[in-house]
Amino acid sequence: MKVYVRFKPTETPISHKLLHPSSSSTSSDSPPPLTQSLNLSLPTSSPTFTFPTGGILDGDTSQDMIYRQTTEHCAKLCTEGVASCVFAYGQTGSGKTYTVTGGSQYDERGLIPRAITDVFQHLSKKEGESKVYVSFIEVYQEACYDLLDQEKRLKKLEEWDKIQTKEDSNGELTLEGVRVYECDAEESALSLLFLGNMNRITSSTKMNLASSRSHAIFTISTTRTVGKKVETGKMHVVDLAGSERSGKTNDIVSEFKLKDHFVKNERRKSESVDINLSLHYLQRVIYSLQLSSPHIPYRNSLMTQILKSSLGGNSNTIFIGCLSLESENVQESLSTLNFLTRCGSVQVKYSRNISTKHTSSTLTEEIKSLNKKLKEKEDALNAVTKKMEKLKGVNRELKERVEAGPVTEKIPFPIISNQLVSYLRRSASTVARPESSRF
Numbered sequence: 001m002k003v004y005v006r007f008k009p010t011e012t013p014i015s016h017k018l019l020h021p022s023s024s025s026t027s028s029d030s031p032p033p034l035t036q037s038l039n040l041s042l043p044t045s046s047p048t049f050t051f052p053t054g055g056i057l058d059g060d061t062s063q064d065m066i067y068r069q070t071t072e073h074c075a076k077l078c079t080e081g082v083a084s085c086v087f088a089y090g091q092t093g094s095g096k097t098y099t100v101t102g103g104s105q106y107d108e109r110g111l112i113p114r115a116i117t118d119v120f121q122h123l124s125k126k127e128g129e130s131k132v133y134v135s136f137i138e139v140y141q142e143a144c145y146d147l148l149d150q151e152k153r154l155k156k157l158e159e160w161d162k163i164q165t166k167e168d169s170n171g172e173l174t175l176e177g178v179r180v181y182e183c184d185a186e187e188s189a190l191s192l193l194f195l196g197n198m199n200r201i202t203s204s205t206k207m208n209l210a211s212s213r214s215h216a217i218f219t220i221s222t223t224r225t226v227g228k229k230v231e232t233g234k235m236h237v238v239d240l241a242g243s244e245r246s247g248k249t250n251d252i253v254s255e256f257k258l259k260d261h262f263v264k265n266e267r268r269k270s271e272s273v274d275i276n277l278s279l280h281y282l283q284r285v286i287y288s289l290q291l292s293s294p295h296i297p298y299r300n301s302l303m304t305q306i307l308k309s310s311l312g313g314n315s316n317t318i319f320i321g322c323l324s325l326e327s328e329n330v331q332e333s334l335s336t337l338n339f340l341t342r343c344g345s346v347q348v349k350y351s352r353n354i355s356t357k358h359t360s361s362t363l364t365e366e367i368k369s370l371n372k373k374l375k376e377k378e379d380a381l382n383a384v385t386k387k388m389e390k391l392k393g394v395n396r397e398l399k400e401r402v403e404a405g406p407v408t409e410k411i412p413f414p415i416i417s418n419q420l421v422s423y424l425r426r427s428a429s430t431v432a433r434p435e436s437s438r439f
């Protein structure tokens, strides 16, 4: 997996003293370095984390540069029949949603809107018939909801329709009834992104005024048909809910709102526990993949189950770890960097998904062959049924004979006739003998 670390710009000088991104210096004639190191100057230790060159994106890096460095390639691959997945990972308030969706200004638009633009642009230059589809879901407290449900904002949480999940024979999870919209232009895909973001569960916490309380998965799928060949590309962009330490993220409560404060705080606590638990399960999956364990615990959480093929399947997967360089966030920053280092050592493989188009003539041929097979099976079944009927008849006859009581010994006809013949023969010979020789 490719990994990147992005620093959120901070105003407090302390944070700049804590983390010093550094890259090894090289002379002009030596080849460029393959890796960059990040050294943290902490009061008790100074750990160093190593990333591939270009993997460390400091606070001055523009949204455009972040996109070009991390996700641009995934958007291109999406139009070439390859599946990709981009995860934004990090503690609450570290800039995941800002990275993925963007800020309020046009220049600040995030990875998803930029990827949408590129996907349409790439496809417009390619031959064949192309289609683009969009879906947007969120995983909240181990349940999956459709963010493109127009009614969602009008309903209470308890009334939302949960997306039903089903595991197929390959252990892949299918989501039943998720809205997948075909988009004929960039604008329609962008308006779906906007609708989904409006529908997403957020809360004001001490750490973030609009903290995401769910994991959101935005998916762009493409198909491109040239002749009989169909290329199917996919790209998930995952904005994870942020890890948080309890107490750090409690609600912001004004005094006149104290009435429902208790209820809200209880919900916040259970959300927090759930977010941390699902991130813990994500870490477990990455840990097992890193060790190439025979069993990867995808089933522990809904999010890892849904994204199974992005984590350990056929996918070009990247992680962007967001860091907030405040001194009070040292533990969270260390945890994010350790996680990214693990992700970086997981090997991923991906290939192009190309299939053959089912034209009406190929479908007719398939139906013919299936009908022939069906006829053969039916004939075999009929033969078995006939045999069974015959056996039933024999069985019935035997039953009747048993019910009729013990069978009285009857001398079968051929025996009688043989006896009769030998009797007659004997009689005849007796007649031929003289009277005295009788007995």
Ligand SMILES: Nc1ncnc2c1ncn2[C@@H]1O[C@H](COP(=O)(O)OP(=O)(O)OP(=O)(O)O)[C@@H](O)[C@H]1O
Binding pocket: 007, 008, 009, 090, 091, 092, 093, 094, 095, 096, 097, 098, 099, 103, 208, 210, 211, 212, 213, 240, 241, 242, 243, 322
């Ligand atoms: N690189 C950045 N440049 C400018 N502002 C940023 C940057 N990163 C984050 N911010 C701002 O910081 C605040 C928190 O960011 P964001 O909501 O993206 O955090 P988050 O990681 O998604 O948190 P949570 O896990 O709670 O959802 C937002 O107001 C956002 O605009």
Ligand SMILES: [Mg+2]
Binding pocket: 096, 097, 098, 210, 211, 212, 239, 240, 241, 242
């Ligand atoms: Mg967020």
